Amino acid sequence: MSPGFGLAMAVATMGGIGRLRPAPGSWGSALVLPAMLLGPLACLGLGLALALAGLWAIDRILGEDRTADPGWVVVDEGAGQALALAALPAGAGLLGAALAFLLFRLLDILKPGPVGWAERRHGALGVMLDDVLAGAIAALLLLALRAAFPEMPL
Incomplete structure (x- = not known):
């Protein structure tokens, strides 16, 4: 067992x-939903922090099985969902949270285009990248919805 394995497992399993x-x-996606109450910048910071911590943790736990x-x-x-939440305006409501959750999970499950490509990568980067891309795409879709329908109560 490598040094820091217990901490790496705690990070990887959130x-x-x-x-x-x-x-x-x-469940991992739902865990970060309350972060939306802190606003978009906090969600962006959380997404980046989880991505970096995840790279470290996954590298530790994968060992030889890349x-x-x-x-x-x-x-x-968690990282991808936080990135999707970063596209919501400060004070977004339940509709915004639900839409960010559903868009992210749909993209994560269906793995369209670049999300599917990223999933086929190996190692810690491969594990993290598909969800980070799914979160980024969900964020772009949310921003496009907000631009197209500014009256939508997100």
Whole structure:
């Protein structure tokens, strides 16, 4: 076992959330939803912090198996969901949170275009990248919706 393995497991599972069943990725995404109350800049910072911490943690836990993407690793979902939340305006309501959650999860599950390409990468970067891209695309879609429908109560 490598040094820091316990801490790496705690980060990768987001404090054990990744062990919840069913749908650990949805639980990991839901865990960061309250961050939207802190505003878009805080969500962006959280997404970047989780991405960096996730790269470190996943690198530690993968060991020699560089092709693995364990389902209980959910820090990648947390990072992607936080990035999607960063596109919501300060004071966004439940509709905004639900839309950010649904868009991110849909992109994470369906893996269109660049999200699918990223999922086929190996190692810690491959594990993190598909969710970060799904979060970024969800954020762009939310920003486009806000621009097209400024009266929409997000």
